[in-house]
Amino acid sequence: MSKQKAKASKLKNWKELAIGGLILEAGNAAEYKTGGWRTMCPVHDAKKCINCMLCWIYCPDSAILTGKGNKDDKGRKMIKYKALTGNEATAYAMRQINPDVVAAYPITPQTSLMQKFATYVSDGEVDTEMILVESEHSAMSACVGSSAAGARTMTATSANGLALMWEIVYIAASTRLPIVMPVVNRALSGPINIHCDHSDTMGCRDSGWIQLYSENAQEVYDNMIQAVRIAEDPAVFLGLITSRFIRVLM
Numbered sequence: 001m002s003k004q005k006a007k008a009s010k011l012k013n014w015k016e017l018a019i020g021g022l023i024l025e026a027g028n029a030a031e032y033k034t035g036g037w038r039t040m041c042p043v044h045d046a047k048k049c050i051n052c053m054l055c056w057i058y059c060p061d062s063a064i065l066t067g068k069g070n071k072d073d074k075g076r077k078m079i080k081y082k083a084l085t086g087n088e089a090t091a092y093a094m095r096q097i098n099p100d101v102v103a104a105y106p107i108t109p110q111t112s113l114m115q116k117f118a119t120y121v122s123d124g125e126v127d128t129e130m131i132l133v134e135s136e137h138s139a140m141s142a143c144v145g146s147s148a149a150g151a152r153t154m155t156a157t158s159a160n161g162l163a164l165m166w167e168i169v170y171i172a173a174s175t176r177l178p179i180v181m182p183v184v185n186r187a188l189s190g191p192i193n194i195h196c197d198h199s200d201t202m203g204c205r206d207s208g209w210i211q212l213y214s215e216n217a218q219e220v221y222d223n224m225i226q227a228v229r230i231a232e233d234p235a236v237f238l239g240l241i242t243s244r245f246i247r248v249l250m
Contacts, residue, residue, distance in 0.1 A: 089217040090156070090182045091116035093224035095126055099180075100151035103131040103142035107161040108194055110184040114156055136161035140168035140179075147177040152228070154179065159186035162200045166207070173208035178231035181209075182224060210236070 084092060090113050094102070102121075104114045121130045133139045139155050147153040157165060162183055172179050183201055187193040201211055212227060214220040230236055 084217055084221075085112075086214070086217045086220045087113035087184065088116055089221040090224055091120065093221050094154060095120045097152075097154070097180075097225070097228055098126045099128050099154045101129050101131065101143070101146040101153045103133055103139040103146070103153070103155050105133050105136050105139045105157070105161065107136070107158050109186055110156050110158040110161070110182075113182065113184065136164040137168060140165040140172060140181075143179045143181075144168060144172050144175070144177060147172070147179050148175070152232075153177075154181065156182045156184070158184045159188055159194075159200045163188060163203060166204050169204050169209055170207045176236075178228075178236075180224070180227045180231055182220070 082092070087110070094117050102114075102117065106114060117126075117128075118130060120126050121128050131139075131142050133142055136157050139157070143153045143155050162169075185196050185198050185200060187195055187197045188199045188203070205211070210227075210230065212223045212230075214223050
């Protein structure tokens with residue numbers, strides 16, 4: 001009997017599993033033959049696999065193995081893993097984007113985001129001109145001027161800070177300026193609420209500013225990179241005013 005067959009013969013079937021499917025000894029779900037009691041099972045499609053290894057990260061059973069001789073190990077070695085908070089992931093993405101100008105004013109829970117990015121600026125890891133202003137209204141005003149002059153521009157805010165920006169947010173959006181602004185969602189203070197909800201971004205929902213929402217730090221990082229490309233895409237950047245644009249009608 002081959003080693004593979006010998007190992008397979010030792011695997012427990014569903015009748016031998018503990019009540020509730022509990023794994024009582026050390027190990028993971030790869031040690032159990034679970035196909036008999038699952039209604040849906042993941043299937044590996046080699047043609048579609050790009051070795052991103054997200055399956056290895058998110059598998060709830062830790063049943064995807066990597067190691068010597070496993071083709072998935074190639075993808076694992078190519079990926080760089082970092083344990084980051086949402087704010088750190090945003091700052092890290094901004095470091096890679098390397099914007100020309102960042103105008104910012106601190107507000108909880110955005111503060112640590114800009115503190116981290118300011119570290120990159122002070123350490124010379126980016127070429128960004130960081131402008132520390134006296135309010136969020138001033139931050140967005142500075143961003144409008146910077147972006148209109150042709151600089152890749154970013155800022156960040158939360159809650160009441162975004163509310164203070166609203167007047168200028170409408171100007172930035174209506175003039176199609178490709179400013180990227182991560183917003184760390186927080187309730188508008190009433191009374192002094194620092195917990196998460198979307199009342200801040202919903203307040204400027206109709207300003208014309210494109211909004212991308214993230215569920216976790218990985219999505220925050222991905223959306224930050226995509227946001228710059230979306231904002232600077234000609235199809236988005238060059239808006240058309242229907243009332244003044246001539247078309248041939250039938």
